[in-house]
Amino acid sequence: MTSYHCPDCGTGSPVETALWCCPACRGPWDLDFTAAPVDLNSLPGRVNSLWRYEEALPLPTPAATSLGEGRTPLVPLTTTVSAKLDFLMPTLSFKDRGAVMLAELARGLSPRRVIADSSGNAGTAVAAYCARAGLDCTVYVPEATSAKKVEQIRAHGAHLELVPGDREDTATAARAAADTPGTFYASHVYNPYFLHGTKTYVYELWEELGGRLPEAIVVPVGNGTLLLGASIALSELHTHGLITERPALIAVQAEAVSPLAAAFHAGAEELLDESVESGPTLAEGIAIPRPPRARQILRAVRESGGTFLTVTEDQIRAAQLDLAARGLFVESTGVACWAAVGGWRDRTAVVPLCGAGLKTGLAPGQSVQ
Template identity: 55%
Template sequence: MPDLVCSECAAVYPVASLVWRCTCGGLLDVAEFDIKVDAQALPGRAPSLWRYAEALPIAVDPAITLGEGFSPLVPSRSLAHVQLKLDFLLPTLSFKDRGAVLLATLAQRLGVTNAMVDSSGNAGTAMAAYFGRAGIGCTVYVPESTSPGKFAQMRAHGATVELVPGSRADTSAAALRAAGRPGVMYASHVYHPYFLHGVKTYGYEIWEQRGRSLPETVVVPVGNGTLVLGCYLAFSELVAAGLAERMPRIVAVQASACSPLEQAMAQGFAMPAAVDGGATIAEGIAIAAPPRGRQILSAVRATGGTIVSVSDRQTAGARQELADEGLFVEPTSAVCFAAVRAAVDSTFDKASPTWAVAASLLTAESVVVPLCGAGLKSPV
């Protein structure tokens, strides 16, 4: 299992140390390891994310996996140039299963008996399920405003749920104060980089399901940025291995009420803009100060992409349009479809410098949009 390396000072930490942040304050990434995906062997492998075993930092544990990954990629009925990837069909009904299974597998291999995580909902439900399956105690810190359906799901899986008054940032602060207790793994989907390597399988699947080719544009919702960074990892690795000719452009989408990354992109900042973070129905991406913000902005720019925002009204309309296609998703999952719809109908902010770039990217010949979380998680 590869160790962890600081993105700032390059200090190396054994993965068994349970360290989640460098002493210099820098974020940790997975140290480089040999990646040689056997493309010829893929057709004979199980339809799960573990089919890309050579690209993952840890081997599958048959007792923990739930067959997660390899979600359907289907055409949109109303937008002919769009394919929809249905990650809301994964075992806990969100894409967060991809990273959660890696962290639970790692925890069991290291002999961890207790873990903790903070979440706006979906990461907490995924961690609760997979750590429960691994027989590891799990405490989840969530905002009091989190959808009741997500509370119920966490508790059903046996997790201890700590409700934190205030914003998502308040929840993160509470978790950080509790992190670092001896023997307890802080299984953060933001801080622990093994999570990102689980999420990157999303990008590998797009490549394989499209006949081993990548689309022109991939659209992703962005709050803490795990899907953006996971996609960037996958696309970079595929190009480096000679399995793809070019990187897709990544267009990331935020809620206009909480858009620190969109504002930073518009103003040319390297770090997220300072925002208060207003209320939004897209609760899963209401992150006012994403810790990996600099990495997110750098990754999106490296692909020639950009970051835009959509209103709650646009998100609600897109959610209904998807429901009309037979796909019931939570509001956070609808923001990307809302962005593509705005580009197609030319209803975006014409004065926005990021929309000036995104409009052509979102109307390209081939666009993939994720549907990341099921509608029953946030039924209203």
């Protein structure tokens, strides 16, 4: 295995210690890992999952843990905007990309138990992949989490902890439990192996488009796991000469909870010191007031030449119905990117449809004729 390092203070740790964060500053880890180039011509005939990009992944292959995740369809929505249907993953969300990496890592470390915290989709994915890997799993979620997501977590055999309060309260409870000996914290925020799973989203785009990428990659951002994974992939592909130009990363937040967008447009390198007012939003999966990797997210968007966009609750409702009318039933968080760029005509772009509509149903206030 490779090793962890802290991007803030430089502290390092072997992966085998299973420390979930930097012991010096309590920040999230990065990974000391150098990907080898992936030969596009070698991909036909490989395993039909994200493990096909074995040269770029920080775990040995063939992997024992897999549910055939990845390889989701790319379909056009307009002449310039296409959608990648990541809600067709085994647990019906893009979080499978990172969860399979965490479960395979944990399987090799053999902890007594795995814990995760989530607003729903990441917890569901970790529960499913821990079941696949034969690992005992506990998932912490806010008590207001969608009943369908709670049911899905329980169905995979995970122990469920319903936490009073919001997503931040849930994370605090899980992190307290993460320090218990024999525990592996399958954090999609703090553990960088998750990001090396989500980066396969871009590798798939690159493969599906014949070694090219769109001019813009649009992603919803709460904790930034898909955006940071995309940034890693773009850096790797560019370093190896597999793309000549990097697409702009367009980050989308709900207007009601948009601390990163506020910091970006203020020209700040980290979250603003003063509190940014947050309200309820239909996009619960990206309603993160203080993402731990905020500095990295802001830097990645700026370095790509991208920007932040925000969407209102009415735009989210309209986008969900619009996609449903096109045959795609997506949960309200997953439609945020389409809400932001649905009318684009000036450049090619891909949006992810991240979670299935069956997880939450139609957003409140919707009416279908």
